[in-house]
Amino acid sequence: MAGHLHPITQTIEDIVRIFGELGFSVANGPEIETEYYNFDALNIPADHPARDLWDTFWLSDGRLLRTHTSPVQVRYMEKHKPPIRIIVPGKVYRFEATDATHEAQFFQVEGLYVDKNVSLAELKGTITEFFKRFIGKDVKLRFRPSFFPFVEPGIEVDIARGGKWLEVMGAGMVHPKVLERVGIDPKKYQGFAFGGGIDRFIMQKYGLPDVRMLYKGDLRLVNQF
Amino acid sequence: MKFSYNWLQSYFKKPLPAPEEISKMLINHAFEVEAVDKTPTDFLFEIKILPDRFADASSHYGLAREIAGLFGFKIEKLIGEEHKGKTADLAVEIKSQKCRRYLGQKIENVQIGPSPDWLRKSLEVVGVRSINNIVDATNFIMLSVGQPLHAFDADKLAGSKIFVKEAKTGETISLLEEKGKTGERKITLSGGELLIADEEGNLALAGVKGGRRAEITNTTKNIILESANFDPVSVGKTSRKFGILTDSSRRFENNLSPELAEEALILLVDLIISIAGGEAKKTVDLYPKKQKPAKLKVSLKQINNLLGTELKSKEVMAIFNRYNFDFKETKDIFEIRPPFYRQDLRINEDIIEEIGRIYGYDKIPEKLRANPTSKPNKEFYYATRFRHFLRDLGFSEIYTYALGSKGEMPLKNPLAADKKFLRSNLTESFKSALAENNLYLPLLGSDEVLILEIGKVFKKNKEYNSLCLGTPAKAIDKIASELEKKFGIDLSEADKIFFEKFAVLEINFDELISSLKEPKSYEDLDLAPMPKVHFKNISAYPFIARDIAVWLPSEEESRNLVKILEEESGKLLTRPPRLFDTYQKEGKISYAYRLVFQSREQTLTDSEVSGIMKKIEERLVGKGWSTR
Numbered sequence: 001m002a003g004h005l006h007p008i009t010q011t012i013e014d015i016v017r018i019f020g021e022l023g024f025s026v027a028n029g030p031e032i033e034t035e036y037y038n039f040d041a042l043n044i045p046a047d048h049p050a051r052d053l054w055d056t057f058w059l060s061d062g063r064l065l066r067t068h069t070s071p072v073q074v075r076y077m078e079k080h081k082p083p084i085r086i087i088v089p090g091k092v093y094r095f096e097a098t099d100a101t102h103e104a105q106f107f108q109v110e111g112l113y114v115d116k117n118v119s120l121a122e123l124k125g126t127i128t129e130f131f132k133r134f135i136g137k138d139v140k141l142r143f144r145p146s147f148f149p150f151v152e153p154g155i156e157v158d159i160a161r162g163g164k165w166l167e168v169m170g171a172g173m174v175h176p177k178v179l180e181r182v183g184i185d186p187k188k189y190q191g192f193a194f195g196g197g198i199d200r201f202i203m204q205k206y207g208l209p210d211v212r213m214l215y216k217g218d219l220r221l222v223n224q225f
Numbered sequence: 226m227k228f229s230y231n232w233l234q235s236y237f238k239k240p241l242p243a244p245e246e247i248s249k250m251l252i253n254h255a256f257e258v259e260a261v262d263k264t265p266t267d268f269l270f271e272i273k274i275l276p277d278r279f280a281d282a283s284s285h286y287g288l289a290r291e292i293a294g295l296f297g298f299k300i301e302k303l304i305g306e307e308h309k310g311k312t313a314d315l316a317v318e319i320k321s322q323k324c325r326r327y328l329g330q331k332i333e334n335v336q337i338g339p340s341p342d343w344l345r346k347s348l349e350v351v352g353v354r355s356i357n358n359i360v361d362a363t364n365f366i367m368l369s370v371g372q373p374l375h376a377f378d379a380d381k382l383a384g385s386k387i388f389v390k391e392a393k394t395g396e397t398i399s400l401l402e403e404k405g406k407t408g409e410r411k412i413t414l415s416g417g418e419l420l421i422a423d424e425e426g427n428l429a430l431a432g433v434k435g436g437r438r439a440e441i442t443n444t445t446k447n448i449i450l451e452s453a454n455f456d457p458v459s460v461g462k463t464s465r466k467f468g469i470l471t472d473s474s475r476r477f478e479n480n481l482s483p484e485l486a487e488e489a490l491i492l493l494v495d496l497i498i499s500i501a502g503g504e505a506k507k508t509v510d511l512y513p514k515k516q517k518p519a520k521l522k523v524s525l526k527q528i529n530n531l532l533g534t535e536l537k538s539k540e541v542m543a544i545f546n547r548y549n550f551d552f553k554e555t556k557d558i559f560e561i562r563p564p565f566y567r568q569d570l571r572i573n574e575d576i577i578e579e580i581g582r583i584y585g586y587d588k589i590p591e592k593l594r595a596n597p598t599s600k601p602n603k604e605f606y607y608a609t610r611f612r613h614f615l616r617d618l619g620f621s622e623i624y625t626y627a628l629g630s631k632g633e634m635p636l637k638n639p640l641a642a643d644k645k646f647l648r649s650n651l652t653e654s655f656k657s658a659l660a661e662n663n664l665y666l667p668l669l670g671s672d673e674v675l676i677l678e679i680g681k682v683f684k685k686n687k688e689y690n691s692l693c694l695g696t697p698a699k700a701i702d703k704i705a706s707e708l709e710k711k712f713g714i715d716l717s718e719a720d721k722i723f724f725e726k727f728a729v730l731e732i733n734f735d736e737l738i739s740s741l742k743e744p745k746s747y748e749d750l751d752l753a754p755m756p757k758v759h760f761k762n763i764s765a766y767p768f769i770a771r772d773i774a775v776w777l778p779s780e781e782e783s784r785n786l787v788k789i790l791e792e793e794s795g796k797l798l799t800r801p802p803r804l805f806d807t808y809q810k811e812g813k814i815s816y817a818y819r820l821v822f823q824s825r826e827q828t829l830t831d832s833e834v835s836g837i838m839k840k841i842e843e844r845l846v847g848k849g850w851s852t853r
Contacts, residue, residue, distance in 0.1 A: 003621035003675060005612055010755055016605060017752035023597020026605045031627070031681050032634070032647075032688055047458045049478045050276050058637040065636075065647075085597065091627065091681065095638060104640055105627050120581060121533020125591035134755075143586035144253055145578075147275040153578030154275075155586060156257070173531060176574060190531060206760040213763070217623040217658035219669055219676070220763045225756055 007202050007225045008107055008214060012089045015109050015198075018133045019087045022126060024111060027086040029072035031093070032063050037071035042150040043177045050149045055095040057104075065093035069110035070150060073174075073193060076112070077182040082189045083115040089198070100210040107198040112174070114184065114191030120153065120173055123192035127157055127171065135159070146170060150178050151193055166204060169196035226283055227351040230268035232369075236289040236301050244268040250295050254582050256282070267350050279479035281566040284371030294548040295583070303370065303488065305495035308505035315449060317509050320390040323419045323456040324431065326483040326512045327389055328490045331379055333447045335359060335503035344500065358501045359441050359448060362493060371481065372452060372489030373473035375421075375429060377439035379447035383425035387449070392418040398427040399437045400469075409437065418463045419455055432460040432477040434469050450497075452490035454483035483516050484565040518562050523573040525557035531574065532581050533592055544583045604690070606744040607712075608679050608734070611692065613751065614711055618704065620675040620694070625654035627681065634683045647683035651693035652722060652729045654678075659695045659727045667770040667821045670803050673697045674727075675704075679734055692734040701728035712741065768799060768823035769834045774806070774853035775845060776813045783816050786850075790818060793841045797822045797829065815853050 005013075016026055029037075035046075044050050054067040072088040088110040096102055113126070124143060131139045140160035147154045151172025158165035171194035176186035203211050213221050234241050241247060248258040248270065256278070260271040274283045281287050286303060293300035315331045337357055339345070344365055345355040351368060355361050363374040379385075394416035399409050412430075414420075419431035429435045432455035441448065457480045464474035487510065494505050525538055538557050545552045551562040563570040570576060581589065612622060628636070631653060632646025639645040648654070655676065662674045676695040681688050696704060705716045719732035775786055783804075790802045799821045806817035822834050845852060 001619055001671070003616045003619045005616055006622040006624050007755075008624060009612060009622055010753070013609065013750075013752045014755045017747070017754075020599045020747060020752075023594065023599050025599040026602035028602070028604055030688055032683065047462060049457075049461055049475075053276075057639075059647075060635055060637045085599065093627075095640065097640070104644070117530060119531060119533030119592065120586075121590045121592040122594065124533075124586070124589055125593040128591050129593055142253075143589075144257070145255055145275070145582040145586070146257075147277050152572070152574040153581050173574065176572065205755070206758055208760060209762055215624050215626050217625045217654060217661070217676070218665075218763070219621050219623070219662045219674070220665055222621050222623060223669055223671075224760055225758055 004219075004223045004225055006214075006222055007206070008198055010225060011198050011202055012107070012109070014134065015089060015130075016087065018130055019111065021133070022129060024085045024087045024113070027072055027076045027088050028090065029066075029069070029075050029088065031066055031091055032059065033066040033071050034063055037074050038064055038066050038068070041074040041178065041181050042070055043175050044149045048149070050147075057093050057095045067094055068092050069108045069195060070193070072110060073112045073150075074178070074182060077114065077179070077184060082184060082191075083113075084191070085113050085115075087111045098212060100212070101200070101203070103199065103211050103215065105215065106200075106211070108195055109198060110193070110195040112191065112193045114174060114179070114189055116189060118189075118191045120155075120192065123155070123171060123173070123194070126192075127169065127194060131159065131168075143171075146172070148172060150175050152176075157194070157196075161204065168201060169194050171195070226272055226274055228270040228272055228285060228288055229347065229350045230270065231266070232285045232347060232350075233289050233292065236286060236303075237293070237298055238301065239298065241292070241298075242296065244270070247292060251291070253587065254295050254585065255291050264350060266346075269350065276479060277569040279476070280371070280481045280568060283476065283479075284367070284369055286370050287566070297547050303492060305488075305492040307491055308494050308498055309508060310504060310506040313507040313509050314385055315506065315509050316386040317511055318386065318388050319511050319513065320388060321419060322513075323391065323459040324389040324453065325456060325514065325516075326454040326486050326510075327387075328452040328486050328511075329387060329509045330450050330490060330494055331447065331506040332450065332494065332497060332503040333379075333506070335446065335448055335497065335501040337441070337443060337445050337501065341500055357441065357443070359445070359497060362496045362500065363450075366489055366493045366496060367472070367476075370485065370489050370492065371476060372485045373432065373476050373481075374489060374493055375435055375451040375473075376441050377428060377435075377449045377451065378441055378445045379439075379449045380445070381439040382423045382428070382449070384423055386424060387428070387451075388420075388422045389431060389453070390420055390422060392416055392420050392427075396420075396427065398430055400430060400434045401437060401440060412467055415466070417459075418466075419459055421451070430463060430467075430469070431455050433464045433467075433474045434471055448497075448503075450490060450493060452486040452493065454481060454486050457481075480568055482565050482568055483512065516565060516568075518565065519568075519571055521559075521561045521563070521570070521573060521576055523559050523561070523576050525559075527573060528577050528580055531577050532584075532589060534581075534584070534589055536580070536584065540584070541580055544580055548579070548583070601744040601747055603738065603741075603743055604735070606747065606750065607738040607741060608690070609747075609750050609752070611708075611712070611734075612677065612679065614708070615675075615677045615694070618675070618707065620677045623658055623676050623678050624680065625651065625658065625678060627683075629653065632683065633685045649684055650682050650720070650731055651678050651680060651691050652720065652731045655693055655695040655729045655731075656724060656727075659729070660725070663727075667819060668768055668799055668823070670800050670821075673700070675700070689736070690734040691731055692737065693729065693731040695727060695729050698723050698726050698728045701730055705730060714738075714741070762825070764799075764823050764825045766824050766826075766828045768821050769829055769831070770819055770821045771834060771838055772805075772817060772819050773838070773841065774808075774815050774817035776815050776851050776853060778813060778850075780814060782850075783814075785848075786816060786845075787818070789844050789848075790820060790841060793844060794820060794822065794837055797824055797833075797837070799823045817853075 146156035157169035392414035421429040460477040628644040802818040
């Protein structure tokens with residue numbers, strides 16, 4: 001009798017499959033990060049109130065547990081020239097009290113596309129196409145203004161579900177300062193980035209009452225998938 | 226932040242659209258509106274002002290300005306009558322660059338007392354407690370235009386000079402208490418914090434919290450008003466260091482324009498004179514380095530290139546006009562001077578964002594590049610193949626916590642005593658996962674626990690993906706050799722432990738796959754869409770398992786047997802009856818099923834389950850079948 005793969009794995013496999021069809025390759029990076037890759041390189045300077053958006057676990061050696069998959073953007077751009085089209089599924093950490101909808105560790109998927117003339121229209125096209133293949137052809141999306149220091153313009157993506165809008169992704173056009181730092185000329189190249197939480201999505205799709213169930217090693221959950 | 230609909234309306238001659246309509250417009254073009262609540266006399270918006278817009282939009286007039294721009298409405302100018310005496314009777318000295326502007330003004334002979342009804346109600350609607358007319362006036366103007374303001378009791382000052390200076394190490398200040406608390410709150414400064422002081426001592430923690438010494442009381446007669454601008458980083462550091470996050474500190478932290486301070490003081494003095502009387506003295510205004518207006522030059526081509534639109538110059542200009550941006554256009558190139566309060570607009574992308582969001586992200590077309598190609602990732606490829614292979618052998622995959630009570634990499638700020646370290650292996654979590662899942666075997670409809678995980682572990686200065694397998698003790702060697710054969714790998718170096726009746730095998734996955742060949746594509750992976758699953762929540766109550774074996778005359782009857790088992794067990798049956806044994810003798814076949822009972826509401830008793838079993842047996846007797 002065959003066993004079961006964890007729902008997070010199954011979700012990531014689906015995401016990788018769809019983005020692969022859209023031309024995005026998987027990239028990885030370390031879970032222990034430096035302050036530089038997690039914050040500074042992403043235009044989040046020390047002592048800036050924007051840092052409060054990411055509650056951080058620190059190690060005693062001054063490094064930290066990545067609070068998002070975005071540092072992989074920077075690491076990848078340092079080593080590769082445009083065109084760059086990657087997605088980064090991975091585990092991230094937040095220093096916050098856990099409850100039914102919050103866990104100190106969770107999974108995100110990050111995306112980055114840098115090339116000549118990559119526009120916000122392509123951001124919309126790519127994300128819309130992804131959700132059509134991921135959720136269904138008639139999925140309804142909403143793109144609205146938001147703020148993340150490493151993008152400009154900054155966008156939040158919502159999907160319609162049960163008469164409500166649910167936040168599923170943060171996105172935007174890569175901030176020129178982020179490109180400059182990795183040695184990509186922002187006058188020649190531009191691009192978009194996006195990122196969303198996987199756990200919360202699974203929770204909503206399957207009606208899990210508690211996000212923490214995903215990390216209990218409990219087959220009573222896993223074997224239902 | 227809370228916004229009152231009536232308060233917003235007060236800045237417009239024409240009636241505003243309905244609250245829901247304003248909410249929708251704001252969500253699509255500016256800010257997330259988290260709630261619109263009806264109060265007996267008003268509507269209250271709960272709005273998440275974005276960090277980059279906090280300085281200009283976290284006030285009623287600021288938000289009204291945004292609404293005016295979005296709907297194309299005319300907003301009334303804020304008019305305050307200037308009150309100025311011949312002399313200031315006040316001197317100010319700025320001794321630190323962390324103070325970007327300081328305006329002070331004295332008012333003599335104010336009548337302190339309760340606020341007029343309109344003022345008290347305006348504050349209460351947005352959740353601010355009314356204190357007295359002077360303090361209320363400072364809060365009202367702050368919530369109107371966004372400038373934090375402070376009032377000192379002038380008679381409690383030593384002399385008539387105010388200093389803005391940096392603290393020396395070990396200096397102290399006694400602060401106003403937080404809401405609902407009494408007594409003194411004395412803090413010791415570590416040096417460098419910005420202070421408001423007089424000849425004798427400290428009066429306030431600049432931009433964060435007022436001090437006790439010159440607090441306004443019922444007997445206050447003469448006041449000094451402060452409308453200042455402090456360095457955002459300095460205020461942020463101080464407020465975080467002492468854990469004093471105030472409405473004022475949050476505003477300064479987000480880089481308020483120093484230009485705002487003057488207008489706010491005029492409005493404040495005018496309001497105080499009208500509700501508390503008094504004679505205003507001359508304003509003192511120290512503004513060492515005037516804010517430089519930004520100047521941006523952006524072309525229509527650049528705008529359309531980043532947004533992917535085909536906007537015309539006149540559409541862009543219409544947006545600038547609605548937002549009162551000072552601009553010049555020559556041959557599709559715009560020179561823009563954003564208003565002083567929009568310090569967030571510093572690079573061209575900032576302006577392009579303004580155009581994009583105001584034009585509407587919903588109107589931006591969707592484009593997709595044709596025929597893109599992607600490259601396979603080795604780690605993802607092999608992790609997926611290993612998982613799928615093991616799944617087909619009967620393994621289920623678990624994800625365990627990366628934080629635990631043991632490890633080599635300690636956290637500086639752990640959440641809990643049992644989560645002080647990053648895990649250095651997966652084996653530790655697998656021991657408990659094996660033991661726990663072993664208890665649930667009847668619920669899982671399975672005879673043995675086979676589990677796997679691929680996840681990061683953390684050694685001193687090294688993190689890597691680890692592969693871990695948990696199996697019955699007797700099964701591990703066979704599985705290991707199947708893996709070795711399938712992937713051409715060597716697991717002889719793996720860590721292997723045996724405990725109770727289980728075995729756990731763990732090995733560095735990154736090293737394991739390093740010699741395997743690079744994948745060419747994901748084609749052989751069989752990546753599938755997310756499954757359609759109707760998830761049933763896990764019951765917190767214990768289950769009871771019962772076995773029943775029945776002699777049946779033919780194989781066909783087994784279906785009827787299962788039907789009877791299911792009918793009589795009803796909702797308490799957690800999963801379909803599981804056939805675990807058949808046995809043939811003298812033309813009859815014995816079918817043995819395991820039934821697992823569990824309630825979602827309560828702990829089942831033995832007698833409840835026995836009742837069900839009795840009913841089942843009665844039905845079987847009726848059929849002429851006997852149990853073994």
